[in-house]
Amino acid sequence: MTNYPLDGIRVVNFGTGVVIPDFGKILGEFGADVIKIESGENLDFMRTIGSDINNSPGFNESNRNKRSFGVDLNTDKGKELVRDLIKTADIVGENFRGGVVKNLGFGYERVRELKPDIIYISSQGFGAGGPYSDFKAYGPMLAAASGVLSLWAHPDDEYPAGASFPHPDHIASKQAVFAVLAALDYRRRTGKGQFIDMSQIEAAASLIGEAYLDYSINQHVQQPQGNRSPYAAPHGCYRCKGTDQWCAISVFTSKQWISFCNALEKPEWIEDPKFADTVSRLKHIDELEKHIEEWTQQHEPEVVMQTLQAVGVPAGIAQRAVDTIADPQLKWSNATVEVDHPVAGKRLYPNLPWKMSDMEFCESTPPPLLGEHTEEICREILNLSDDEIEQLKQEKIMEIPLLEEGEE
Amino acid sequence: MPEKMEGALTGYRVLDLADIKGTYCTKMIADMGAEVIKIENPDGDPTRNIPPFAGDIPHSEKSLYFLYRNANKQGITLNLETSDGRTIFKKLIEGADVLVETYSPGYMKSIGLDYEVLKEINPELIMASITDFGQTGPYKDWKGSDIVAYCMSGAMISSGYPEGSPCRLPGTPAYDSAAMSAAISITLSLFHRGTTGKGQYIDVSVHENARMGLYPWLLPMYSYNVNPGSPPPGPEGRLGTALYPIYPCKDGKVRVVALTPRQWDALVKILGEPEVLMLPEWREFYYRIGNADAIYAIIIGFTMEYTMVELLEAGHREGVPIVPIYDIKGFVDSPHTKAREFFTEIDHPVAGKYQTPCPPYKWTETSCQINEPAPCLGQHNENIYCDELGYSKDDLSALRRAGVI
Known part of the structure; x- marks a missing residue:
């Protein structure tokens, strides 16, 4: 018999967007029964970013390993069904806009009456208990409001740059998983559940804590440094041969510097006082980086990476998705998993990225269709009869998947 | 003084041999109340040299990176390259729940302290190794850094302006995302151990974890063929400012x-x-x-x-x-930051008083706070070596002279 670490743990997931859906995805991989509460009336907005509500790549990645319980929370009967579900749960996670879940009657105080030892994580963008606690905010806005974005640029950029991906969403989801696992272990030892309020803006800020210390202690308001480092030189992402091709190079030690110079066939740099140590190289960094790009632009990024790694200098290609699929180390490590989905088809997703000697994880299950597991949950967990289920369907309290013609 | 409320992980002891790759992992665990003992080589952890410094002058007790990421931890010195050092380390392993280390693959084995050896001493030990490219595989001996992992994860090609050179996220996000994975897998192992009694060895690669930690959508967006042939918006374009x-x-x-x-x-x-x-x-x-x-x-x-x-x-x-x-x-x-009391005052014996960010949560039942400043080099040697392992102060002097601590 396989024994997954979170066997028997049930998670009720009021998730939308990224943070709590991604959190549920990971707990599902550990063997928890993660149930997403959703309805066509109140769609997770990530379902709407794509060709169809069951075929959005972002939604489908963040919602693997879950069951979908489609239910209309605006009805008393719908609420009652979810209350009955919560009575069987160990964990509740929510990241609706501040106050929404509470107004639906599923705030911590109410939920605790249903299940006294529940572990409840609530995560808003700004976090509860301040003037912006009910402000809607997506990840990239929290990067902006946390100070992180003010540092995310090259020194001469007029505006911060940021990225196509929604930082800090995927960081915050991991912080939430960690917190809930710690709470679960605490409950195992003491029998006590609890409420955790996680602020996503603080999750972003907590990764650059030293910048806040610099302000508190030195009164410095740090400015963007781009790809440069105050203690390594060169340290950057350099243009290579080809269209939009780049390779990172970082040199931390004098040993790496000597290897680097020899690999570039520039032994004269080793003796050049301008480049004698990190401090000198930082002083002449513009000149040095110009020389480096003269070399990197003559080579494909793969050649730059291989040449430098062969002599022990940290270097790595700015990989695209297709490169990460071909990456021999990631391939070796089974970092990519293919999951078949009735609407989206066979698609690729990142696998759980670490290895454990004595623990097994679930194989990833496809993200659910909207309401895909409503009936099975009614039957298996809520012990409803066929007649009762039929009536709920008639009253449109339950959501079951409505596939368009041609979808199976 | 009111008794300090216990944290969710109070009662566990963690030995911390982590450098920049794993220091955020043990920070997360320490902030939850576990007793984290940072074990430094007698000449100090290299992260003590990371600028900037309190007062802007390099000083081994004043690196802001070190101060921020090592609060709530205790600190001892120990030279694992000496035989006495290894003997002491094994004694510490007897009483530990978790070991986090970030040495190159094979190093712990080369000094006789790999998981196979340590689990004989303590079968319930949970050991996590965080390395740039993982313990095995074609790149295992490659050299990494935060920017290298950030680049290879797919995050870099999506960061910055379309026409300019890519620009990384500030801080050490690739290392921190691996550190979070380590903290998750360690806590999961502690929970699992509670019912099975089993220890665990965990292999965390920064290279692999940066991808899931920062931009797990890259691969599915490509695989779903979001924009066959053309923009807008491709998952790999640097479209942050357009989106x-x-x-x-x-x-x-x-x-x-x-x-x-x-x-x-x-x-x-x-x-x-x-x-x-x-x-x-x-x-x-x-x-x-x-x-x-x-x-x-x-x-x-x-x-x-x-x-x-x-x-x-x-x-x-x-x-x-x-x-x-x-x-x-x-x-x-910001009024919101103030209302949530995200910053708290810390008093460090060398760096002085300052405001430090707290963990990003408020808990109702357990504490999740910054209570103690980062340890000075060897600050808790006496507490651990004398009070716990029974060495005398004379023993400590001798060990210090011999370069063991």
Whole structure:
């Protein structure tokens, strides 16, 4: 018999967007029964970013390993069904806009009456208990409001740059998983559940804590440094041969510097006082980086990476998705998993990225269709009869998947 | 003084042999109340040399990176390259629940302290190794760094401006995402051990974890073939500023994220419903992305009329998310940051008093706070070696002279 670490743990997931859906995805991989509460009336907005509500790549990645319980929370009967579900749960996670879940009657105080030892994580963008606690905010806005974005640029950029991906969403989801696992272990030892309020803006800020210390202690308001480092030189992402091709190079030690110079066939740099140590190289960094790009632009990024790694200098290609699929180390490590989905088809997703000697994880299950597991949950967990289920369907309290013609 | 409330992980002891790759992992665990003992080589952890420093002058007790990431931990010195050092380490392993280490693959084995050896001493030990490329595989002996992992994860090609060179996320995000994976897998192992009694060895590769930690959507977006052939918006384009545009305003800059037509309408309303913004096609998200430059040039004329806070509040009122782009000071001074008491005062014997960020949570039952400053080099040697392992002060002097501690 396989024994997954979170066997028997049930998670009720009021998730939308990224943070709590991604959190549920990971707990599902550990063997928890993660149930997403959703309805066509109140769609997770990530379902709407794509060709169809069951075929959005972002939604489908963040919602693997879950069951979908489609239910209309605006009805008393719908609420009652979810209350009955919560009575069987160990964990509740929510990241609706501040106050929404509470107004639906599923705030911590109410939920605790249903299940006294529940572990409840609530995560808003700004976090509860301040003037912006009910402000809607997506990840990239929290990067902006946390100070992180003010540092995310090259020194001469007029505006911060940021990225196509929604930082800090995927960081915050991991912080939430960690917190809930710690709470679960605490409950195992003491029998006590609890409420955790996680602020996503603080999750972003907590990764650059030293910048806040610099302000508190030195009164410095740090400015963007781009790809440069105050203690390594060169340290950057350099243009290579080809269209939009780049390779990172970082040199931390004098040993790496000597290897680097020899690999570039520039032994004269080793003796050049301008480049004698990190401090000198930082002083002449513009000149040095110009020389480096003269070399990197003559080579494909793969050649730059291989040449430098062969002599022990940290270097790595700015990989695209297709490169990460071909990456021999990631391939070796089974970092990519293919999951078949009735609407989206066979698609690729990142696998759980670490290895454990004595623990097994679930194989990833496809993200659910909207309401895909409503009936099975009614039957298996809520012990409803066929007649009762039929009536709920008639009253449109339950959501079951409505596939368009041609979808199976 | 009131008794310190216990944390969710109080009662566990963690030995911390982590460098920059894993220091955030043991920070997370320490902030939850576990007893984390940072074990440094007698000449100090290399992260003590990371600038900037308190007072701007290099000093081994004043690295801000070290101070921030090692609060709530105890610190001892131990030289694992000496035989006495290894003997002492094995004694510590007897009483430990968790070991976190970040040495190159094979190093712990070369000094006789690999998991196979340590689990004989303590079968319930949970050991996590964080390395740049993992314990095995074709790249295992490659050299890494945060920027290298960030690049290889797929995050870099998506960061920065389309025409310029890619620009990384500040801090050490690739290392920290691996550190989070380690903290998750360690806590999961502790929970699992509670029912099975089993220890665990965990292999965490920064290379692999940066991808899931930062941009797990890259691969599925490619695999779903979001934009066959052409933009907008490809998962790998550097489209941050097109997707989540930044506009100047009266006293700074704001970021506006209008995804749905309703949010767009709200933005137009806030900006006074100028005719030029009322064209029906602007309501379509992908149309706006495809014409990002044109729409930007129009909107910029209107945002300049307002302050950051006016736009933030109007956005909330009308239903379109708008936030100020705070610099470091702006975030510290924000009324929300203050209301949540995100910063707390710490008093460090060398660096002095300062405000440090707390963990990003509030818990009802257990403590999750910054209580103690980062340890000075060897600060807890006596507590651990004398009070716990029974060495005398004379023994300590001898060990110090011999370069063991």
